[in-house]
Amino acid sequence: MSLFDIFDSWDDLSWSDEGIQIKYEDRFELLPEDLKSGRARKILKRTMIGRPDRSKEIGKLTKIIAEQFQAGAKRLILRFEIKGDNHSLAIFLPDDQSSDVGREFVPASPPPLQIPPGLYLRRLAEFLFSRKTYDYILAPILRDLCDEYCEALAANRPWKTRWVRIRGYWSFWSAVFAQLPISTVKMVYKIWQATR
Amino acid sequence: MDIPRLSSKEALILRLLVAKGEMYGLELVNDSGGDLKRGTVYVTLGRMADKGYVESRTVPQDDGSGMPKRLFQATGYGTRVLNAWELASAALNEGGSSHVFV
Numbered sequence: 001m002s003l004f005d006i007f008d009s010w011d012d013l014s015w016s017d018e019g020i021q022i023k024y025e026d027r028f029e030l031l032p033e034d035l036k037s038g039r040a041r042k043i044l045k046r047t048m049i050g051r052p053d054r055s056k057e058i059g060k061l062t063k064i065i066a067e068q069f070q071a072g073a074k075r076l077i078l079r080f081e082i083k084g085d086n087h088s089l090a091i092f093l094p095d096d097q098s099s100d101v102g103r104e105f106v107p108a109s110p111p112p113l114q115i116p117p118g119l120y121l122r123r124l125a126e127f128l129f130s131r132k133t134y135d136y137i138l139a140p141i142l143r144d145l146c147d148e149y150c151e152a153l154a155a156n157r158p159w160k161t162r163w164v165r166i167r168g169y170w171s172f173w174s175a176v177f178a179q180l181p182i183s184t185v186k187m188v189y190k191i192w193q194a195t196r
Numbered sequence: 197m198d199i200p201r202l203s204s205k206e207a208l209i210l211r212l213l214v215a216k217g218e219m220y221g222l223e224l225v226n227d228s229g230g231d232l233k234r235g236t237v238y239v240t241l242g243r244m245a246d247k248g249y250v251e252s253r254t255v256p257q258d259d260g261s262g263m264p265k266r267l268f269q270a271t272g273y274g275t276r277v278l279n280a281w282e283l284a285s286a287a288l289n290e291g292g293s294s295h296v297f298v
Contacts, residue, residue, distance in 0.1 A: 122263075136245060136252070136266070137238040143263040144222045144234065167234065174235025182243070 117149050117165050118142040121172050128176075129183060137179055141171050200247070202281045205232065205240050210249060210278040213270040220265060241268055249274030 125138040145168030152160035202210070208231055212224055221241060225232045232240075244250045251271050254264035270278070 133242070136242040139263050140221050140238050140266050141234065143265055146263070171233075171235035174233065175239055178236050178239040179242070182239075 117168060118145045118172070121169070125172075125176075129179070130186075133179060133183055137175055138172065141168070141175055144168070145172070200277045200280075202249075202277055203240075205236075206244055206249065207278060207281055208232065209237075209240060209244065210270050210274050213250065213268060214275055214278060218267045218269045220267060224268070244274070249277060 122139070122142050125134050125142070129138060145164065148164045148168070149161055152164050208228060209224060212227055213219060216223075216227070219227075221237050222234070224241075225234050225237050241250060241252070245252060248271060250268050252266050252268045254266055256264045
């Protein structure tokens with residue numbers, strides 16, 4: 001069964017305040033041609049319309065990473081972009097259990113929807129600092145955090161994901177405290193020049 | 197005329213960029229052998245960009261994060277400042293050691 005066959009069926013995917021619950025009945029195979037043909041986007045878009053949060057229309061399916069970690073077990077990370085918000089969300093399907101093949105499987109862990117690390121820090125940085133400071137200093141740190149986090153996830157190293165997250169947050173706040181005096185002086189200078 | 201100033205971290209970044217061409221911030225951190233920190237490398241790079249020592253360009257990423265990666269490279273001015281700084285350091289070190297040992 002293809003992953004996109006699952007999305008084809010409305011009943012296999014339910015949307016709640018906690019996140020997206022996905023049920024799947026069989027092991028799935030990822031078909032690269034589904035991505036290329038744009039079929040995946042069409043299916044996801046159709047799946048999301050009519051859900052409680054109508055404003056979050058799927059814009060673009062951007063990346064699928066699938067890794068075979070052990071015989072018969074697969075973990076799939078699906079990331080997509082939400083139109084108008086320009087943030088990516090990730091759905092993490094739990095490892096497929098070979099014992100569950102052939103019967104319905106409901107993910108045990110409550111919200112399989114995860115927000116990539118640094119999303120709120122990004123909003124805070126955009127709000128607090130100038131565009132230039134954000135683009136040159138803070139966005140690259142959050143970008144590195146996101147990349148390393150996804151790498152660790154794809155390698156199925158949960159402890160590394162935690163460590164990457166802590167290190168990323170530390171880097172972000174170090175940069176904020178290092179940059180804050182510079183930005184403050186620049187702003188004071190600008191105000192002084194404007195009022196002189 | 198203002199004399200360009202270069203801190204040791206800025207010199208290290210310029211040395212790496214001159215040697216290797218375009219690099220990402222994280223690559224600079226990894227190649228610095230622990231001298232550059234993730235949290236401050238971009239602050240230093242931002243300051244160097246203000247001084248005209250480095251320039252950067254964004255590399256769009258097709259992963260939906262909305263955050264492009266930024267590649268940094270040394271400018272001609274930055275390279276000249278580094279060369280001058282290294283010559284001055286070498287001259288000062290020579291002078292310093294001869295003064296000590298005479």
